[in-house]
Amino acid sequence: MTNFTFPKNEKLKSRKLISEIFTSGETTKAYPLLARYVLNTQNEIDSTIMFGVSVPKRRFKKAVDRNRIKRLVKEAYRLQKHHLQEVLDQNHLSMAVMVVFTGDEVLQFADINKAVQKLIYRLVKSQYKNN
Numbered sequence: 001m002t003n004f005t006f007p008k009n010e011k012l013k014s015r016k017l018i019s020e021i022f023t024s025g026e027t028t029k030a031y032p033l034l035a036r037y038v039l040n041t042q043n044e045i046d047s048t049i050m051f052g053v054s055v056p057k058r059r060f061k062k063a064v065d066r067n068r069i070k071r072l073v074k075e076a077y078r079l080q081k082h083h084l085q086e087v088l089d090q091n092h093l094s095m096a097v098m099v100v101f102t103g104d105e106v107l108q109f110a111d112i113n114k115a116v117q118k119l120i121y122r123l124v125k126s127q128y129k130n131n
Contacts, residue, residue: 003082004078004079004082005078006051006074006077006078006081007047009047010047010049010050010051011050011051011052012050012051012052012096012097012098013052017038017050017096018052018098020038020096021036021037021038021096021097021098022036022098024038025037025038025096025098026038026126028119028122028123028126029119029122030115030116030118030119030122031102031103031115032101032102032103032104032107032115033073033099033100033101033102033112033115033116033119034099034100034102035097035098035099035100035119035122035123036097036098036100037095037096037097037098037123038095038096039093039094039095039127040093040094047094048085048088048089048093048094048095049081049084049085049088049094049095049096049097050094050095050096050097051074051077051081051096051097051098051099052097052098052099053069053070053073053074053077053098053099053100053101054098054099054100054101055069055070055100055101056100056101059101059102059103059104060106065106068106069101069106069107069112070101072107072109072112073099073101073112073116075109076109076112076113076115076116076117077099077116077120079113080113080116080117080120081120083120083121083124084120084123084124087124087127087128088127091127093127095123097123099119
């Protein structure tokens with residue numbers, strides 16, 4: 001049975017890990033999302049996947065808009081993450097992912113959900129390339 005939760009230990013909060021993702025991580029895109037990720041980060045990861053979302057203040061001045069986008073992306077991720085989690089569990093890997101919203105306007109949930117689906121598909125595909 002798949003678990004559709006987003007517990008606290010899966011939330012990416014470590015500044016050290018976030019800076020590692022942006023300095024030495026790999027990138028994949030699915031407009032309007034950009035994912036930076038690092039594999040096999042055993043140092044601070046409690047779970048298989050750690051996930052964070054960033055929405056730039058430069059593009060969205062109002063905190064209301066930034067927070068809405070973050071909520072929508074997290075919800076779409078929560079519903080789709082089991083695909084990625086299965087692949088990582090099979091290969092005994094862990095991953096830290098930071099998603100940056102690069103669009104110019106607040107989108108509907110259906111559009112964000114499609115983008116998150118593509119992103120997860122590309123992350124899964126990248127794991128098969130690495131192995």
